[in-house]
Amino acid sequence: MKPCRWSNSGEVSAETIVIIPAYNEGQRVAALVSTLRTQLPEADIAVIDDGSSDDTADAALDSGAIVLRHPCNLGYGVALQTGYKYAALHQYQYLVQLDADGQHDPCYARTVLDVVRSGNYDVCLGSRFLEGTTYRIPWARRLGMILFRRVASFILGQTITDPTSGFQAMNRRVFEFFTRDIYPVDYPDTDVLVLLHRHTFKVAEVPVIMHEDISGRSMHSGLHPLYYLFKMTLAIPLNLIRREK
Amino acid sequence: MELRQKILAAVCGITLLLIILDLVRRRKLKEEYSWLWILAGVTILLIGLNYRWLVAITNFIGAGWTSATLFFFGILFLIALSLQFSVRISALENHVKNLAQQLAVAEVRRKEENSSKETE
Numbered sequence: 001m002k003p004c005r006w007s008n009s010g011e012v013s014a015e016t017i018v019i020i021p022a023y024n025e026g027q028r029v030a031a032l033v034s035t036l037r038t039q040l041p042e043a044d045i046a047v048i049d050d051g052s053s054d055d056t057a058d059a060a061l062d063s064g065a066i067v068l069r070h071p072c073n074l075g076y077g078v079a080l081q082t083g084y085k086y087a088a089l090h091q092y093q094y095l096v097q098l099d100a101d102g103q104h105d106p107c108y109a110r111t112v113l114d115v116v117r118s119g120n121y122d123v124c125l126g127s128r129f130l131e132g133t134t135y136r137i138p139w140a141r142r143l144g145m146i147l148f149r150r151v152a153s154f155i156l157g158q159t160i161t162d163p164t165s166g167f168q169a170m171n172r173r174v175f176e177f178f179t180r181d182i183y184p185v186d187y188p189d190t191d192v193l194v195l196l197h198r199h200t201f202k203v204a205e206v207p208v209i210m211h212e213d214i215s216g217r218s219m220h221s222g223l224h225p226l227y228y229l230f231k232m233t234l235a236i237p238l239n240l241i242r243r244e245k
Numbered sequence: 246m247e248l249r250q251k252i253l254a255a256v257c258g259i260t261l262l263l264i265i266l267d268l269v270r271r272r273k274l275k276e277e278y279s280w281l282w283i284l285a286g287v288t289i290l291l292i293g294l295n296y297r298w299l300v301a302i303t304n305f306i307g308a309g310w311t312s313a314t315l316f317f318f319g320i321l322f323l324i325a326l327s328l329q330f331s332v333r334i335s336a337l338e339n340h341v342k343n344l345a346q347q348l349a350v351a352e353v354r355r356k357e358e359n360s361s362k363e364t365e
Contacts, residue, residue, distance in 0.1 A: 231277070
């Protein structure tokens, strides 16, 4: 595997970092950071403000989080990668990622992290479907999820129930790998799992609780679902035949 | 439509599709810019193999000849492509501006912090 050019510069005291990409979540981010501090007191918390027009960055700073600010809105995947690059640049060994919109219950952060810390897996996904769910999903989105769930399970050779989950924990090898330009910043989900599988990373899933987004905002609104379907249909088979080290 | 013409159209369509897919595979072309090209390749392939569809479209839009229809949609495709690039360039120009400004401000703040440390 190519050496990571983002590796190893700053020293930090914590072994684990929690990254939270955030866009206009000024009203929720402070509470999320506070809850995470009680759940993972040993971890550093970094909020990646993706060009918010509200006080997301200030709210995160006031709650004591490390804040990385994009000068403009670059998208969820770019914000995640900024977090990976920051974590790789410092001596973190584990990373947990969750969304700032309140969907991911921070009480499960330790659950996903412990699976990776055990050393048996490189990535752990928090699945909202493993133990049944009351999470309501529009039918079109549900259809897409079922389709890509089957595709991911077939390719990985294991049952994956929530391939689009952004609630994840990973070890250093994985987030260093994600700092490369091959990381798909537009819609990083099922095709990322295929990428991980091709590079022999081990993936696990644990049940978590996710809450429905009541704000009505979604990156899956408008024409985005059509592009998402097109992109996954193209990217997944191509990821299987790409020759990358 | 003669068989030779059908074969030529099919070969052109398939070649274009393979080139586009290979560019995406080698990460020379991002998926978000490939959809229009894939659409073009599929269209060339389908129209080439089903000439009567081209005739039907020609009659529908009121063009005099099928070649006029091909030119018309070819120009429309180029307009759509140019528009996509213009929108993207506009966004990128804005990003670059913001990055440059942020860099300029960060540089000044760094110098100010350094000089205040030296003063202490």
